[in-house]
Every structure is written in C-alpha cells, then in structure tokens.
Amino acid sequence: MSITTLSSREFNQDTSRAKKAAAEGPVFITDRGRPAHVLLSIEAYQRLTSRRTNLADALAMPDLADIEEDFPPSRSLSRAADFS
Known part of the structure; x- marks a missing residue:
C-alpha cells in the first residue's frame, strides 16, 4: 500500500492523478x-x-507489523483472579 500526499492545488489541477x-x-x-x-x-x-x-x-491484517502502538501499563488488576 502506498500513501500519496497532494496539496489542494495539486489535487485541483490533476484529479485523475489523485484517483489513480x-x-x-x-x-x-x-x-x-x-x-x-x-x-x-x-x-x-x-x-x-x-x-x-x-x-x-x-491480527490477520496485512501490514500489521507496520502499526506502532504504545499501550500504557495497566494497574487495574491489583489482586489475583479467584477461580473458585
């Protein structure tokens, strides 16, 4: 997948390029x-x-490795789970 950036002027002057x-x-x-x-x-x-x-x-998405995410550490699990 390629990402293209155009100025508004470039877009207005060459919409067919933008569509391609x-x-x-x-x-x-x-x-x-x-x-x-x-x-x-x-x-x-x-x-x-x-x-x-x-x-x-x-997780099965192509290019998943290109996604950068920084999840903050979670402190919400302060006690052990009770499986009784």
Whole structure:
C-alpha cells in the first residue's frame, strides 16, 4: 500500500492523478501544508465501514507489523483472579 500526499492545488489541477493514486492507497490532501482530507477508493472505504473488526481479524491484517502502538501499563488488576 502506498500513501500519496497532494496539496489542494495539486489535487485541483490533476484529479485523475489523485484517483489513480487512491487505487494504490490513501491520498492525503493538504491545506497550507497540513493534512485536511483523505481520498480513498470505494473498496477501501467499504472495508473500513462495512463491519466491526474483531481481534482475530485485526491480527490477520496485512501490514500489521507496520502499526506502532504504545499501550500504557495497566494497574487495574491489583489482586489475583479467584477461580473458585
């Protein structure tokens, strides 16, 4: 998956380039250098909105290794579990 970044001016001048790039991955459109919009193919949009992803599906996602997440340590389990 490739990520493309276009300025608003570039997007307005060459929408066909943006549509072709969206077929390969998200296209970030910037206003004054700051991300303002994202262009996605309809397939990518439908994948994002079609259903909730369970943990097993999320772990099976391609490019999972590219996702960086920093989970804070949990202090909520202060006592041992009671299995009686």
